[in-house]
Amino acid sequence: MSDTILPGKPPIPLILRRSARARRISLRISQLDGRVTLTLPKRVAAHEAMEFAREKEGWIRKHLAARGADIDIAVGAFLPVGGLMHEVVPGTGRQIAFDDGHVAVPGAPERVARRLAGHLKTLARARLAEASDHYAAKLGKPYSAITLRDTRSRWGSCTAEGRLMYSWRLILAPPDVLDYVAAHEVAHLAEMNHSQAFWQQVQRIHGDYEEPRAWLRREGGDLHRYRFEA
Known part of the structure:
Protein backbone atom coordinates (compact mmCIF):
# COMPACT_ATOMS: atom_id res chain seq x y z
CA MET A 1 0.00 0.00 0.00
CA SER A 2 1.32 3.47 -0.86
CA ASP A 3 0.13 7.07 -0.86
CA THR A 4 0.16 9.62 -3.64
CA ILE A 5 -1.55 12.92 -4.45
CA LEU A 6 -4.10 13.91 -7.07
CA PRO A 7 -3.20 17.56 -7.86
CA GLY A 8 -5.84 20.27 -7.79
CA LYS A 9 -7.61 22.64 -5.42
CA PRO A 10 -7.46 21.14 -2.92
CA PRO A 11 -5.03 18.28 -3.60
CA ILE A 12 -6.57 14.88 -2.84
CA PRO A 13 -4.50 12.19 -1.08
CA LEU A 14 -4.88 8.79 -2.72
CA ILE A 15 -4.14 5.37 -1.26
CA LEU A 16 -2.87 2.82 -3.81
CA ARG A 17 -3.52 -0.76 -2.77
CA ARG A 18 -2.47 -3.80 -4.77
CA SER A 19 -4.55 -6.96 -4.68
CA ALA A 20 -3.85 -10.36 -6.18
CA ARG A 21 -7.60 -10.84 -6.60
CA ALA A 22 -8.21 -7.55 -8.44
CA ARG A 23 -8.92 -7.90 -12.17
CA ARG A 24 -9.22 -4.18 -12.89
CA ILE A 25 -8.61 -0.82 -11.22
CA SER A 26 -11.35 0.10 -8.78
CA LEU A 27 -12.04 3.25 -6.79
CA ARG A 28 -13.59 3.61 -3.34
CA ILE A 29 -14.32 6.66 -1.17
CA SER A 30 -14.86 5.95 2.51
CA GLN A 31 -17.90 7.76 3.87
CA LEU A 32 -16.38 7.47 7.34
CA ASP A 33 -13.16 9.39 6.85
CA GLY A 34 -13.15 10.49 3.18
CA ARG A 35 -10.16 8.34 2.27
CA VAL A 36 -9.87 7.68 -1.45
CA THR A 37 -8.50 4.20 -2.22
CA LEU A 38 -7.48 2.88 -5.61
CA THR A 39 -7.20 -0.91 -5.79
CA LEU A 40 -5.21 -2.26 -8.71
CA PRO A 41 -4.03 -5.65 -9.95
CA LYS A 42 -0.43 -6.52 -9.10
CA ARG A 43 0.85 -6.13 -12.65
CA VAL A 44 -0.76 -2.74 -13.32
CA ALA A 45 1.65 0.20 -13.12
CA ALA A 46 1.01 2.96 -10.61
CA HIS A 47 0.86 5.61 -13.38
CA GLU A 48 -2.13 3.77 -14.89
CA ALA A 49 -3.94 4.07 -11.58
CA MET A 50 -3.17 7.79 -11.53
CA GLU A 51 -4.55 8.19 -15.05
CA PHE A 52 -7.70 6.39 -13.91
CA ALA A 53 -7.98 8.77 -10.92
CA ARG A 54 -7.58 11.83 -13.17
CA GLU A 55 -10.38 10.54 -15.41
CA LYS A 56 -12.59 10.18 -12.34
CA GLU A 57 -11.50 13.45 -10.69
CA GLY A 58 -14.87 15.16 -11.14
CA TRP A 59 -16.69 12.20 -9.59
CA ILE A 60 -14.22 12.07 -6.69
CA ARG A 61 -14.55 15.76 -5.89
CA LYS A 62 -18.34 15.63 -6.14
CA HIS A 63 -18.54 12.80 -3.61
CA LEU A 64 -16.03 14.37 -1.24
CA ALA A 65 -17.98 17.63 -1.33
CA ALA A 66 -21.22 15.78 -0.57
CA ARG A 67 -19.57 14.14 2.44
CA GLY A 68 -18.52 17.47 3.92
CA ALA A 69 -15.21 18.60 5.36
CA ASP A 70 -13.69 17.28 8.57
CA ILE A 71 -14.23 19.43 11.66
CA ASP A 72 -11.30 20.12 13.98
CA ILE A 73 -12.50 20.37 17.55
CA ALA A 74 -11.42 23.62 19.21
CA VAL A 75 -13.05 26.60 20.90
CA GLY A 76 -15.80 27.84 18.58
CA ALA A 77 -16.43 24.46 16.92
CA PHE A 78 -19.81 22.75 17.03
CA LEU A 79 -20.29 19.05 17.62
CA PRO A 80 -23.19 16.79 18.57
CA VAL A 81 -23.38 15.13 21.98
CA GLY A 82 -26.34 12.85 22.49
CA GLY A 83 -27.58 13.98 19.09
CA LEU A 84 -27.78 17.66 20.11
CA MET A 85 -25.37 20.26 18.77
CA HIS A 86 -23.10 22.03 21.26
CA GLU A 87 -20.67 24.88 20.77
CA VAL A 88 -17.27 24.40 22.39
CA VAL A 89 -16.55 27.39 24.62
CA PRO A 90 -13.83 28.21 27.18
CA GLY A 91 -14.58 26.95 30.66
CA THR A 92 -13.58 27.86 34.19
CA GLY A 93 -12.59 25.66 37.09
CA ARG A 94 -11.60 22.05 36.54
CA GLN A 95 -14.70 20.33 35.18
CA ILE A 96 -16.12 20.17 31.66
CA ALA A 97 -19.72 21.36 31.78
CA PHE A 98 -22.73 21.20 29.42
CA ASP A 99 -25.22 24.06 29.53
CA ASP A 100 -27.79 25.46 27.10
CA GLY A 101 -26.20 24.21 23.88
CA HIS A 102 -22.63 24.84 25.02
CA VAL A 103 -19.87 22.59 26.30
CA ALA A 104 -17.42 24.57 28.42
CA VAL A 105 -13.91 23.13 28.45
CA PRO A 106 -11.40 24.69 30.89
CA GLY A 107 -7.67 24.79 30.29
CA ALA A 108 -5.28 25.89 27.59
CA PRO A 109 -6.83 26.18 24.10
Whole structure:
Protein backbone atom coordinates (compact mmCIF):
# COMPACT_ATOMS: atom_id res chain seq x y z
CA MET A 1 0.00 0.00 0.00
CA SER A 2 1.32 3.47 -0.86
CA ASP A 3 0.13 7.07 -0.86
CA THR A 4 0.16 9.62 -3.64
CA ILE A 5 -1.55 12.92 -4.45
CA LEU A 6 -4.10 13.91 -7.07
CA PRO A 7 -3.20 17.56 -7.86
CA GLY A 8 -5.84 20.27 -7.79
CA LYS A 9 -7.61 22.64 -5.42
CA PRO A 10 -7.46 21.14 -2.92
CA PRO A 11 -5.03 18.28 -3.60
CA ILE A 12 -6.57 14.88 -2.84
CA PRO A 13 -4.50 12.19 -1.08
CA LEU A 14 -4.88 8.79 -2.72
CA ILE A 15 -4.14 5.37 -1.26
CA LEU A 16 -2.87 2.82 -3.81
CA ARG A 17 -3.52 -0.76 -2.77
CA ARG A 18 -2.47 -3.80 -4.77
CA SER A 19 -4.55 -6.96 -4.68
CA ALA A 20 -3.85 -10.36 -6.18
CA ARG A 21 -7.60 -10.84 -6.60
CA ALA A 22 -8.21 -7.55 -8.44
CA ARG A 23 -8.92 -7.90 -12.17
CA ARG A 24 -9.22 -4.18 -12.89
CA ILE A 25 -8.61 -0.82 -11.22
CA SER A 26 -11.35 0.10 -8.78
CA LEU A 27 -12.04 3.25 -6.79
CA ARG A 28 -13.59 3.61 -3.34
CA ILE A 29 -14.32 6.66 -1.17
CA SER A 30 -14.86 5.95 2.51
CA GLN A 31 -17.90 7.76 3.87
CA LEU A 32 -16.38 7.47 7.34
CA ASP A 33 -13.16 9.39 6.85
CA GLY A 34 -13.15 10.49 3.18
CA ARG A 35 -10.16 8.34 2.27
CA VAL A 36 -9.87 7.68 -1.45
CA THR A 37 -8.50 4.20 -2.22
CA LEU A 38 -7.48 2.88 -5.61
CA THR A 39 -7.20 -0.91 -5.79
CA LEU A 40 -5.21 -2.26 -8.71
CA PRO A 41 -4.03 -5.65 -9.95
CA LYS A 42 -0.43 -6.52 -9.10
CA ARG A 43 0.85 -6.13 -12.65
CA VAL A 44 -0.76 -2.74 -13.32
CA ALA A 45 1.65 0.20 -13.12
CA ALA A 46 1.01 2.96 -10.61
CA HIS A 47 0.86 5.61 -13.38
CA GLU A 48 -2.13 3.77 -14.89
CA ALA A 49 -3.94 4.07 -11.58
CA MET A 50 -3.17 7.79 -11.53
CA GLU A 51 -4.55 8.19 -15.05
CA PHE A 52 -7.70 6.39 -13.91
CA ALA A 53 -7.98 8.77 -10.92
CA ARG A 54 -7.58 11.83 -13.17
CA GLU A 55 -10.38 10.54 -15.41
CA LYS A 56 -12.59 10.18 -12.34
CA GLU A 57 -11.50 13.45 -10.69
CA GLY A 58 -14.87 15.16 -11.14
CA TRP A 59 -16.69 12.20 -9.59
CA ILE A 60 -14.22 12.07 -6.69
CA ARG A 61 -14.55 15.76 -5.89
CA LYS A 62 -18.34 15.63 -6.14
CA HIS A 63 -18.54 12.80 -3.61
CA LEU A 64 -16.03 14.37 -1.24
CA ALA A 65 -17.98 17.63 -1.33
CA ALA A 66 -21.22 15.78 -0.57
CA ARG A 67 -19.57 14.14 2.44
CA GLY A 68 -18.52 17.47 3.92
CA ALA A 69 -15.21 18.60 5.36
CA ASP A 70 -13.69 17.28 8.57
CA ILE A 71 -14.23 19.43 11.66
CA ASP A 72 -11.30 20.12 13.98
CA ILE A 73 -12.50 20.37 17.55
CA ALA A 74 -11.42 23.62 19.21
CA VAL A 75 -13.05 26.60 20.90
CA GLY A 76 -15.80 27.84 18.58
CA ALA A 77 -16.43 24.46 16.92
CA PHE A 78 -19.81 22.75 17.03
CA LEU A 79 -20.29 19.05 17.62
CA PRO A 80 -23.19 16.79 18.57
CA VAL A 81 -23.38 15.13 21.98
CA GLY A 82 -26.34 12.85 22.49
CA GLY A 83 -27.58 13.98 19.09
CA LEU A 84 -27.78 17.66 20.11
CA MET A 85 -25.37 20.26 18.77
CA HIS A 86 -23.10 22.03 21.26
CA GLU A 87 -20.67 24.88 20.77
CA VAL A 88 -17.27 24.40 22.39
CA VAL A 89 -16.55 27.39 24.62
CA PRO A 90 -13.83 28.21 27.18
CA GLY A 91 -14.58 26.95 30.66
CA THR A 92 -13.58 27.86 34.19
CA GLY A 93 -12.59 25.66 37.09
CA ARG A 94 -11.60 22.05 36.54
CA GLN A 95 -14.70 20.33 35.18
CA ILE A 96 -16.12 20.17 31.66
CA ALA A 97 -19.72 21.36 31.78
CA PHE A 98 -22.73 21.20 29.42
CA ASP A 99 -25.22 24.06 29.53
CA ASP A 100 -27.79 25.46 27.10
CA GLY A 101 -26.20 24.21 23.88
CA HIS A 102 -22.63 24.84 25.02
CA VAL A 103 -19.87 22.59 26.30
CA ALA A 104 -17.42 24.57 28.42
CA VAL A 105 -13.91 23.13 28.45
CA PRO A 106 -11.40 24.69 30.89
CA GLY A 107 -7.67 24.79 30.29
CA ALA A 108 -5.28 25.89 27.59
CA PRO A 109 -6.83 26.18 24.10
CA GLU A 110 -4.38 23.69 22.60
CA ARG A 111 -5.59 21.04 25.07
CA VAL A 112 -9.32 21.54 24.53
CA ALA A 113 -9.74 18.78 21.93
CA ARG A 114 -7.85 16.19 23.94
CA ARG A 115 -9.63 17.02 27.20
CA LEU A 116 -13.03 16.94 25.55
CA ALA A 117 -12.30 13.61 23.85
CA GLY A 118 -11.31 12.10 27.19
CA HIS A 119 -14.50 13.39 28.81
CA LEU A 120 -16.69 12.07 26.00
CA LYS A 121 -15.07 8.64 26.28
CA THR A 122 -15.86 8.60 29.99
CA LEU A 123 -19.48 9.50 29.26
CA ALA A 124 -19.63 6.88 26.51
CA ARG A 125 -18.32 4.12 28.79
CA ALA A 126 -20.90 4.94 31.48
CA ARG A 127 -23.82 5.10 29.02
CA LEU A 128 -22.81 1.97 27.11
CA ALA A 129 -22.25 0.00 30.30
CA GLU A 130 -25.68 1.09 31.55
CA ALA A 131 -27.35 0.12 28.26
CA SER A 132 -25.46 -3.17 28.04
CA ASP A 133 -26.43 -4.08 31.61
CA HIS A 134 -30.06 -3.30 30.82
CA TYR A 135 -30.25 -5.40 27.67
CA ALA A 136 -28.16 -8.25 29.06
CA ALA A 137 -30.60 -8.51 31.97
CA LYS A 138 -33.54 -8.61 29.54
CA LEU A 139 -31.75 -11.23 27.43
CA GLY A 140 -30.83 -13.28 30.48
CA LYS A 141 -27.18 -13.64 29.45
CA PRO A 142 -24.23 -11.76 30.99
CA TYR A 143 -21.34 -10.26 29.08
CA SER A 144 -17.74 -10.54 30.30
CA ALA A 145 -16.21 -7.12 29.51
CA ILE A 146 -16.68 -3.83 27.66
CA THR A 147 -13.99 -2.01 25.70
CA LEU A 148 -14.16 1.25 23.75
CA ARG A 149 -12.31 2.03 20.54
CA ASP A 150 -12.43 4.57 17.74
CA THR A 151 -13.38 2.02 15.10
CA ARG A 152 -14.16 3.00 11.52
CA SER A 153 -15.52 -0.26 10.13
CA ARG A 154 -18.12 -1.06 12.78
CA TRP A 155 -19.99 0.50 15.69
CA GLY A 156 -19.71 -2.50 17.93
CA SER A 157 -18.87 -6.18 18.16
CA CYS A 158 -19.32 -9.17 20.44
CA THR A 159 -16.91 -12.08 20.77
CA ALA A 160 -17.74 -15.69 21.52
CA GLU A 161 -16.31 -15.08 25.00
CA GLY A 162 -18.90 -12.36 25.63
CA ARG A 163 -16.60 -9.36 25.25
CA LEU A 164 -18.44 -6.30 23.95
CA MET A 165 -16.64 -3.59 21.98
CA TYR A 166 -18.15 -0.24 21.06
CA SER A 167 -17.09 2.90 19.23
CA TRP A 168 -16.91 5.70 21.78
CA ARG A 169 -18.32 8.05 19.12
CA LEU A 170 -21.75 6.59 19.81
CA ILE A 171 -21.98 9.19 22.60
CA LEU A 172 -22.28 11.79 19.81
CA ALA A 173 -25.36 10.06 18.37
CA PRO A 174 -28.96 10.36 19.62
CA PRO A 175 -29.59 8.22 22.72
CA ASP A 176 -31.90 5.79 20.90
CA VAL A 177 -29.12 5.06 18.40
CA LEU A 178 -26.64 4.25 21.19
CA ASP A 179 -29.28 2.05 22.84
CA TYR A 180 -29.93 0.20 19.58
CA VAL A 181 -26.24 -0.59 19.07
CA ALA A 182 -25.97 -1.86 22.66
CA ALA A 183 -29.03 -4.08 22.16
CA HIS A 184 -27.64 -5.30 18.84
CA GLU A 185 -24.33 -6.38 20.35
CA VAL A 186 -25.89 -7.86 23.48
CA ALA A 187 -28.23 -9.93 21.29
CA HIS A 188 -25.13 -11.60 19.85
CA LEU A 189 -24.62 -13.20 23.27
CA ALA A 190 -27.53 -15.44 22.27
CA GLU A 191 -27.08 -15.53 18.48
CA MET A 192 -23.59 -15.09 17.00
CA ASN A 193 -24.97 -14.32 13.54
CA HIS A 194 -27.46 -12.07 11.78
CA SER A 195 -30.13 -14.69 11.27
CA GLN A 196 -33.86 -14.15 11.72
CA ALA A 197 -33.48 -15.56 15.23
CA PHE A 198 -30.91 -12.84 16.00
CA TRP A 199 -33.17 -10.01 14.85
CA GLN A 200 -36.00 -11.51 16.88
CA GLN A 201 -33.78 -11.22 19.96
CA VAL A 202 -33.04 -7.57 19.13
CA GLN A 203 -36.76 -6.91 18.75
CA ARG A 204 -37.52 -8.69 22.03
CA ILE A 205 -35.04 -6.80 24.20
CA HIS A 206 -35.10 -3.43 22.42
CA GLY A 207 -38.39 -3.11 20.60
CA ASP A 208 -38.63 -1.57 17.14
CA TYR A 209 -35.11 -0.88 15.87
CA GLU A 210 -35.64 0.17 12.26
CA GLU A 211 -35.52 3.93 12.88
CA PRO A 212 -32.22 4.05 14.87
CA ARG A 213 -30.70 1.49 12.51
CA ALA A 214 -31.65 3.66 9.52
CA TRP A 215 -30.24 6.77 11.25
CA LEU A 216 -26.92 5.03 11.78
CA ARG A 217 -26.72 4.01 8.13
CA ARG A 218 -27.74 7.48 6.95
CA GLU A 219 -25.98 9.77 9.42
CA GLY A 220 -23.42 7.65 11.23
CA GLY A 221 -20.56 8.41 8.86
CA ASP A 222 -20.73 12.09 9.81
CA LEU A 223 -19.70 11.26 13.39
CA HIS A 224 -16.23 10.47 12.06
CA ARG A 225 -15.82 13.99 10.67
CA TYR A 226 -15.07 15.37 14.14
CA ARG A 227 -11.32 15.42 14.73
CA PHE A 228 -9.91 15.49 18.25
CA GLU A 229 -6.23 15.13 17.40
CA ALA A 230 -3.96 17.74 18.98
